[in-house]
Amino acid sequence: MSEKLSASLEDYLEAIASIAGSSGETHAADIADSLGVSRPSVTVALRALASRGMINYRPYSTVSLTEDGRIRAASVLRKHRIVSRFFSEILGADEELADSAACRVEHAIGEEITDRLVEFLAFIDNCPMAARGGFQYESENRKEFREKAADYGKK
Amino acid sequence: MSEKLSASLEDYLEAIASIAGSSGETHAADIADSLGVSRPSVTVALRALASRGMINYRPYSTVSLTEDGRIRAASVLRKHRIVSRFFSEILGADEELADSAACRVEHAIGEEITDRLVEFLAFIDNCPMAARGGFQYESENRKEFREKAADYGKK
DNA sequence: GACAAAAGTTAGAGAGGGCTAATATTACAG
DNA sequence: CTGTAATATTAGCCCTCTCTAACTTTTGTC
Numbered sequence: 116m117s118e119k120l121s122a123s124l125e126d127y128l129e130a131i132a133s134i135a136g137s138s139g140e141t142h143a144a145d146i147a148d149s150l151g152v153s154r155p156s157v158t159v160a161l162r163a164l165a166s167r168g169m170i171n172y173r174p175y176s177t178v179s180l181t182e183d184g185r186i187r188a189a190s191v192l193r194k195h196r197i198v199s200r201f202f203s204e205i206l207g208a209d210e211e212l213a214d215s216a217a218c219r220v221e222h223a224i225g226e227e228i229t230d231r232l233v234e235f236l237a238f239i240d241n242c243p244m245a246a247r248g249g250f251q252y253e254s255e256n257r258k259e260f261r262e263k264a265a266d267y268g269k270k
Numbered sequence: 271m272s273e274k275l276s277a278s279l280e281d282y283l284e285a286i287a288s289i290a291g292s293s294g295e296t297h298a299a300d301i302a303d304s305l306g307v308s309r310p311s312v313t314v315a316l317r318a319l320a321s322r323g324m325i326n327y328r329p330y331s332t333v334s335l336t337e338d339g340r341i342r343a344a345s346v347l348r349k350h351r352i353v354s355r356f357f358s359e360i361l362g363a364d365e366e367l368a369d370s371a372a373c374r375v376e377h378a379i380g381e382e383i384t385d386r387l388v389e390f391l392a393f394i395d396n397c398p399m400a401a402r403g404g405f406q407y408e409s410e411n412r413k414e415f416r417e418k419a420a421d422y423g424k425k
Numbered sequence: 426g427a428c429a430a431a432a433g434t435t436a437g438a439g440a441g442g443g444c445t446a447a448t449a450t451t452a453c454a455g
Numbered sequence: 456c457t458g459t460a461a462t463a464t465t466a467g468c469c470c471t472c473t474c475t476a477a478c479t480t481t482t483g484t485c
Contacts, residue, residue, distance in 0.1 A: 123442065143463060156443055158464055163441090175450055175463055206386040216379050223374035231361040278472065298433060311473055313434055318471090330433055330480055 117187060118167045122222035125191050126150060127160045128169055129221075131180060132188035140177040194221040194229050201232060205239060272342060273322045277377035280346050281305060282315045283324055284376075286335060287343035295332040349376040349384050356387060360394060 120128065130149045135141045143157045150157075165172035169184035180188060198220045202213035224232075275283065285304045290296045298312045305312075320327035324339035335343060353375045357368035379387075 121441075144461090152442095153444060154463065155445080155465080159442075202383055202386075206383065206390055208383055208386055212380075212382060216383050219378035220375055223378050224371050225367075227367060228357055228361065228363055228371050231357075231363055235361055276471075299431085307472095308474060309433065310435080310475085314472075 117190075118169070118183070120167065120169070120187065122219075124160060124163055124167075124169075125187070125222055126218075127157070127164060128180075128184060128188045129191045129195070131164075131170065131178060132185070132192060135178075135180065139179050141179065142177060146178075190226070191221055194224060197229055197232050197236065198224070201236060205236070272345075273324070273338070275322065275324070275342065277374075279315060279318055279322075279324075280342070280377055281373075282312070282319060283335075283339060283343045284346045284350070286325065286333060287340070287347060290333075290335065294334050296334065297332060301333075345381070346376055349379060352384055352387050352391065353379070356391060360391070 134145050147154045147157045161172050164170045171179045199213045199217035202208045289300050302309045302312045316327050319325045326334045350372050354368045354372035357363045
């Protein structure tokens with residue numbers, strides 16, 4: 116269905132979408148800065164993305180997403196947001212940790228798992244016991260659950 | 271703290287641990303079969319794992335995990351189990367899908383996220399509304415949550 | 426104990442992703 | 456309208472991971 120893209124290329128696509136924002140145009144240098152990568156690496160990635168129909172690209176020119184590129188970037192960004200949110204809001208992880216883990220997990224899960232996670236997040240917001248404060252903040256509970264957790268084979 | 275291993279090398283370690291089981295010894299051919307990879311690829315990987323102190327390895331001989339290797343393999347296997355379980359039991363994904371996604375996610379999350387997920391799983395087992403049947407099977411609820419889910423920006 | 430079959434390794438190549446240094450292009454200031 | 460600074464690309468190298476084909480070592484059977 117949708118083109119196969121490596122995690123690396125998805126990261127580039129994601130960066131392009133984030134930078135482009137409303138203007139729609141991106142400079143290679145911004146992509147390099149945003150990803151902490153050298154400019155030559157960006158050039159190579161742009162060629163790869165262009166060959167897969169994800170971006171409009173011509174040498175020495177600005178970059179913009181194609182319709183396919185927009186769709187794919189939106190998919191990756193959505194996965195990122197959902198997963199990061201799950202890690203921080205539900206599991207109670209530090210935002211920075213949640214975000215960095217989401218950066219990797221976003222390439223590892225498909226649409227179905229993401230859809231289900233979205234539904235679960237909506238559900239949990241309505242679950243009086245499980246919502247924030249339920250799991251995260253009631254230390255009495257947490258101690259109890261930490262004991263139960265042994266079943267799952269900690270380290 | 272623990273050696274940096276690529277996702278690929280973690281997969282090899284995981285396979286070795288799974289195959290070795292109690293006997294502790296593994297043959298390269300079994301690793302190749304288990305991972306669906308060629309034998310030469312296994313040789314290369316074994317050298318890399320040996321150089322990182324994860325396995326005991328000498329050419330033309332069987333392979334076993336070192337203490338470090340056992341620890342690391344257990345960590346990866348634990349992440350796999352937890353994540354797969356979350357995907358299938360909580361999110362309600364098909365076991366096969368859950369497992370294949372877990373194969374990738376296991377390399378993308380650290381110990382802290384995993385610990386928190388373990389606790390959450392234990393917690394959810396005790397949450398009358400959220401436990402199985404709560405989220406997965408009550409279609410009335412699901413419809414409602416699916417509507418709420420729009421907030422999270424579906425596709 | 427020799428000799429095939431099985432198991433493992435080496436050799437060589439290619440894809441993918443990254444880097445620095447050098448080169449080319451574009452853009453803007455004078 | 457020309458030249459320099461900023462930007463982008465090419466060239467060449469490295470590393471990881473994979474493969475097939477060819478070679479070596481081990482194993483086990485007669």
